[in-house]
Amino acid sequence: MRSLPFVLALGRAARERRLAILLWILQLLPALLATVPLAAFFSATLGPAPSGDRFLERLDLVLLRDLVETNRALFGALGPVFGVVAAIALLANAFFAGGALETLLRPDRRSLALRFAGGGARYFARFLRMGLAAVPLAALVGGLASAPFWIARGALSFRAEAAKFWLGLAGATAAALGVVAVLLALDLARIAVARDDARGGVRALLRATRSLVRRPAAPFSIWLGLATTLVVAVALLGALRNAVGLGSGGAILASFLLLQLAIAARAFYRIALWSGEIALAPAAGGGSRIRP
Amino acid sequence: MTPPVRRALGSLALAVAGAATGHGALPKEAPRVVDYSISVRLDAEKKEIRGRQRVVWRNPSSDDVPDLWFHLYLNAFRDNRSTFHRESRGRLRGDEAPVDGWGWIDLEELKLADGTDLLPALQFEHPDDDNADDRTVARVALPRAVLPGEELAFDAVFTARLPKVYARAGYFEDFFAVTQWFPKLAVYEPEGLRGRETGAWNCHQYHANSEFYADFGRYRVEITVPDGYVVGATGRRVAETKNADGTTTFVHEQEDVHDFAWSADPTFVEVVEPFVAADEVTPAELARIAELLDRDPEEVRLRDVEIRLLMQPSHRRQIARHLKAVKLSLKWFGLWYGAYPYPTITVIDPPQDATGATGVEYPTLFFNGSKYAYHIWPFSGIHEPEITAVHEFGHQYWYGLVGSNEFEEAWLDEGFNTYSTAKVLDLGYGERSSMVSFLGLEIGAAEVDQLGTHHERRFDRIGARSWEYSSNGQYGFNSYSRPALVLRTLEGILGETTMARVMRTYHERFRFAHPRAEDFYAVAEEISGRDLDRFFEQTIRGSGIFDPAVRRIESEPLAEFRGRRAAETGAAEAAIVTEEEAAERERAAEDTDTRGWRSWVDLRQLGEIELPVEVELRFEGKAPERRIWAGDRRWEVWTLDGPERLLSVEIDPDGKLPLDADRLNNALRTRDDRTSAHAWALRALAAFERTFAFLGL
Numbered sequence: 001m002r003s004l005p006f007v008l009a010l011g012r013a014a015r016e017r018r019l020a021i022l023l024w025i026l027q028l029l030p031a032l033l034a035t036v037p038l039a040a041f042f043s044a045t046l047g048p049a050p051s052g053d054r055f056l057e058r059l060d061l062v063l064l065r066d067l068v069e070t071n072r073a074l075f076g077a078l079g080p081v082f083g084v085v086a087a088i089a090l091l092a093n094a095f096f097a098g099g100a101l102e103t104l105l106r107p108d109r110r111s112l113a114l115r116f117a118g119g120g121a122r123y124f125a126r127f128l129r130m131g132l133a134a135v136p137l138a139a140l141v142g143g144l145a146s147a148p149f150w151i152a153r154g155a156l157s158f159r160a161e162a163a164k165f166w167l168g169l170a171g172a173t174a175a176a177l178g179v180v181a182v183l184l185a186l187d188l189a190r191i192a193v194a195r196d197d198a199r200g201g202v203r204a205l206l207r208a209t210r211s212l213v214r215r216p217a218a219p220f221s222i223w224l225g226l227a228t229t230l231v232v233a234v235a236l237l238g239a240l241r242n243a244v245g246l247g248s249g250g251a252i253l254a255s256f257l258l259l260q261l262a263i264a265a266r267a268f269y270r271i272a273l274w275s276g277e278i279a280l281a282p283a284a285g286g287g288s289r290i291r292p
Numbered sequence: 293m294t295p296p297v298r299r300a301l302g303s304l305a306l307a308v309a310g311a312a313t314g315h316g317a318l319p320k321e322a323p324r325v326v327d328y329s330i331s332v333r334l335d336a337e338k339k340e341i342r343g344r345q346r347v348v349w350r351n352p353s354s355d356d357v358p359d360l361w362f363h364l365y366l367n368a369f370r371d372n373r374s375t376f377h378r379e380s381r382g383r384l385r386g387d388e389a390p391v392d393g394w395g396w397i398d399l400e401e402l403k404l405a406d407g408t409d410l411l412p413a414l415q416f417e418h419p420d421d422d423n424a425d426d427r428t429v430a431r432v433a434l435p436r437a438v439l440p441g442e443e444l445a446f447d448a449v450f451t452a453r454l455p456k457v458y459a460r461a462g463y464f465e466d467f468f469a470v471t472q473w474f475p476k477l478a479v480y481e482p483e484g485l486r487g488r489e490t491g492a493w494n495c496h497q498y499h500a501n502s503e504f505y506a507d508f509g510r511y512r513v514e515i516t517v518p519d520g521y522v523v524g525a526t527g528r529r530v531a532e533t534k535n536a537d538g539t540t541t542f543v544h545e546q547e548d549v550h551d552f553a554w555s556a557d558p559t560f561v562e563v564v565e566p567f568v569a570a571d572e573v574t575p576a577e578l579a580r581i582a583e584l585l586d587r588d589p590e591e592v593r594l595r596d597v598e599i600r601l602l603m604q605p606s607h608r609r610q611i612a613r614h615l616k617a618v619k620l621s622l623k624w625f626g627l628w629y630g631a632y633p634y635p636t637i638t639v640i641d642p643p644q645d646a647t648g649a650t651g652v653e654y655p656t657l658f659f660n661g662s663k664y665a666y667h668i669w670p671f672s673g674i675h676e677p678e679i680t681a682v683h684e685f686g687h688q689y690w691y692g693l694v695g696s697n698e699f700e701e702a703w704l705d706e707g708f709n710t711y712s713t714a715k716v717l718d719l720g721y722g723e724r725s726s727m728v729s730f731l732g733l734e735i736g737a738a739e740v741d742q743l744g745t746h747h748e749r750r751f752d753r754i755g756a757r758s759w760e761y762s763s764n765g766q767y768g769f770n771s772y773s774r775p776a777l778v779l780r781t782l783e784g785i786l787g788e789t790t791m792a793r794v795m796r797t798y799h800e801r802f803r804f805a806h807p808r809a810e811d812f813y814a815v816a817e818e819i820s821g822r823d824l825d826r827f828f829e830q831t832i833r834g835s836g837i838f839d840p841a842v843r844r845i846e847s848e849p850l851a852e853f854r855g856r857r858a859a860e861t862g863a864a865e866a867a868i869v870t871e872e873e874a875a876e877r878e879r880a881a882e883d884t885d886t887r888g889w890r891s892w893v894d895l896r897q898l899g900e901i902e903l904p905v906e907v908e909l910r911f912e913g914k915a916p917e918r919r920i921w922a923g924d925r926r927w928e929v930w931t932l933d934g935p936e937r938l939l940s941v942e943i944d945p946d947g948k949l950p951l952d953a954d955r956l957n958n959a960l961r962t963r964d965d966r967t968s969a970h971a972w973a974l975r976a977l978a979a980f981e982r983t984f985a986f987l988g989l
Binding site: 023026027028030031032034035038039042043045046047048049050051052053055056058059060061062063065066067069070082085086088089090092093096157158159160161162164165242246247248249252255256259263266267270 | 464465559604605606607643644645663664665724732733734735739740742743940942954955956957958959960961964965966967968969970971972973974976977978979980981982983984985986987988989
């Protein structure tokens with residue numbers, strides 16, 4: 001019996017353990033950096049305050065409000081900080097994709113770090129342009145996919161609450177699938193560009209989107225299989241974290257480790273997805289290589 | 293009049309009232325000041341109602357009353373110049389005034405029973421803000437004054453255009469919330485009522501933040517609607533007639549209420565369910581409540597009530613939730629404050645999009661609120677139908693039966709109700725999740741009330757008139773949450789039992805009456821036997837916040853004596869204890885574990901309100917001890933010598949004073965424990981890491 005493509009992709013990812021660990025570390029380091037000022041504040045404020053121990057039992061909103069009031073400036077800065085983190089992450093997205101694809105496509109004798117860094121640098125500008133182009137494209141595709149549902153919903157009487165709810169949900173799902181489609185197309189286009197070291201990344205993106213819309217089955221089936229596996233894994237890890245709680249130093253350490261496993265799982269998922277997509281990516285210069 | 297004299301007189305008055313009604317006796321009926329007989333027809337196409345009413349008003353005072361004052365509430369929606377529209381800027385409780393959705397009420401005829409035309413003498417008044425464009429208050433001079441105790445009968449014919457609903461009253465397509473819809477007489481307050489020095493009409497304009505105030509009486513209303521419409525209204529249905537012109541007339545009657553509202557919708561699904569007191573309340577519960585309230589079990593027994601739900605078809609699957617909430621409310625409001633006295637309670641479920649009609653209360657009827665998705669996980673953990681049902685039912689007690697003035701003292705109904713609602717919700721749905729239990733996030737009702745009390749809230753006070761707050765948010769906080777916190781704090785000070793008796797007594801004494809804040813204060817002092825003047829002065833009349841804090845604690849080994857010791861009897865000269873000698877003694881004490889500790893505790897009142905607080909001191913190797921800090925100064929420093937090291941100090945360890953604006957500063961410890969800090973750091977790390985992973989990979 002032939003293995004499902006996503007299972008094969010998982011197998012490939014398992015062989016690229018070191019790449020997954022590298023990606024995981026590259027998520028952890030900037031997050032640690034951003035956490036440091038907050039951690040210092042929490043230590044200074046909650047260390048001497050027994051009232052804060054209530055947080056160990058549950059999320060006490062009143063105490064949380066008091067905590068925020070203790071340093072409004074710090075918490076006020078969280079929004080911009082998250083914005084900066086998000087912006088850096090989006091930039092990093094282009095670099096990580098380049099590094100990962102160079103590693104997967106050219107398994108030569110160079111060290112992992114060299115291959116990753118080299119690929120990230122080589123493809124950064126092209127992949128960044130493609131990523132920026134993907135944003136309006138995703139909005140367009142998502143909007144077009146969900147439009148029929150919203151139009152149907154708008155035509156209903158206010159009394160048709162049930163139908164409006166389900167149509168709204170279907171519309172949101174269609175929009176999400178549209179966005180996923182563009183993200184998969186972005187992956188395929190980046191693979192094509194990296195494999196052929198081609199220019200014209202935006203053209204490759206448009207071509208890949210067209211191909212995917214015409215033949216969505218293969219890429220979506222790989223994505224669905226891997227995403228489902230990831231969701232199950234993260235849910236299990238999340239349930240374990242809930243069970244462990246944060247009531248003691250040991251529990252916090254265990255929770256930290258479980259969190260890192262979840263982030264690492266995401267890295268594995270990403271490598272598996274790229275691995276599965278490599279076989280499907282069309283040539284950057286044209287022509288479809290997507291096989292059903 | 294000094295506070296002690298006022299207190300003494302108040303207690304005497306209450307004692308007399310108590311003797312008159314009997315200890316624990318609930319009044320059986322209201323003073324029947326006004327009778328309304330109204331017939332009204334709904335034109336569902338034009339969204340208009342046309343009505344005719346006969347009103348009989350009995351002068352309850354010892355004054356000769358020369359005029360009548362009316363509320364014409366629907367004129368608040370007449371145009372954008374009304375006081376309501378100016379103050380709200382066309383927004384209320386998150387809903388916006390729909391475009392071209394104006395409404396109004398026109399008096400077409402106003403005559404005495406003998407035919408004398410009063411309309412020419414009608415004038416619009418604006419006693420609150422001199423807004424000449426506001427038409428929500430009308431006054432008509434009478435040809436002769438109404439003598440004390442005399443009855444005056446008059447007839448009115450009116451037409452009203454209902455607004456598109458966004459502020460309680462109006463329509464949404466073919467759903468109608470017909471509230472504050474008829475010319476309503478104001479309250480003539482005799483001398484002595486609510487502290488009046490002379491009798492006068494109490495009639496305020498309809499403000500953005502105000503609600504209503506009216507006299508108790510009897511209502512009989514004939515409601516004619518197009519065939520097919522299902523109607524819910526105040527009181528019990530006494531007749532239903534199909535007319536030849538394609539309409540149906542429903543007749544409702546109710547005594548001892550001060551308002552009448554109704555709703556019509558052709559798609560309502562009607563559910564009738566009895567609340568059978570004997571099934572809902574066990575003998576053990578009855579006995580326990582009787583003991584708590586120091587009443588005979590027969591006095592706390594409840595009555596059977598018919599519950600009538602009018603549900604939207606799409607909310608059918610939530611019927612059980614609504615019924616459970618109403619039954620819970622009938623039970624606990626009844627047990628704690630007094631049996632619900634009416635035979636019916638009607639619950640209207642507006643369409644999901646008619647949010648302006650949700651969450652509003654009228655005697656024996658209230659508008660609930662729900663959404664289709666609330667029967668589907670995880671949305672089923674959002675307890676909006678329960679919260680609204682319990683709160684709006686609660687208004688049957690606070691405002692409905694205890695008819696306080698919602699214009700001038702909104703907190704007497706909203707604050708009291710918020711306090712009571714949280715208790716009922718916690719009983720029925722769990723203290724930690726009574727509001728929400730959604731994907732692991734749990735929020736309790738009491739918690740929500742506490743979220744508003746922090747240092748930003750200094751600008752207004754509870755005891756202000758409803759339109760005299762700096763913002764709608766301040767009105768909301770000072771009418772709902774803050775008074776509820778005051779009452780819970782009072783409960784923490786008096787104890788649950790005494791507070792329960794205070795609330796019961798207040799409700800019994802002022803059921804079917806118009807109390808003011810001072811009446812509640814007097815009951816609280818009488819039942820508790822304590823002087824609470826300072827408490828209410830600070831918490832209700834003042835705008836300050838309550839924030840006791842532990843500023844600093846230290847604990848260090850007790851030092852041995854050093855320096856020149858006084859000469860002992862018979863000795864040649866005084867001895868000097870050197871550093872070396874003292875240090876030696878200290879080492880010896882440490883070796884034998886007998887060295888004592890000196891500890892300092894620095895307590896502060898960071899807010900303006902000063903209340904006594906309980907302080908728990910934890911020492912190493914010893915059971916915690918508790919002391920009272922009178923809290924009557926801005927700070928206090930305790931110096932404590934003892935064999936044990938002080939580990940931590942906590943103000944209000946049992947959380948009995950929820951008015952506290954900052955609980956985080958209530959406790960300090962001498963040795964840091966960073967477990968909680970590390971837990972929060974991990975949460976922050978998880979948020980950053982997940983963001984980076986989601987966007988970066």
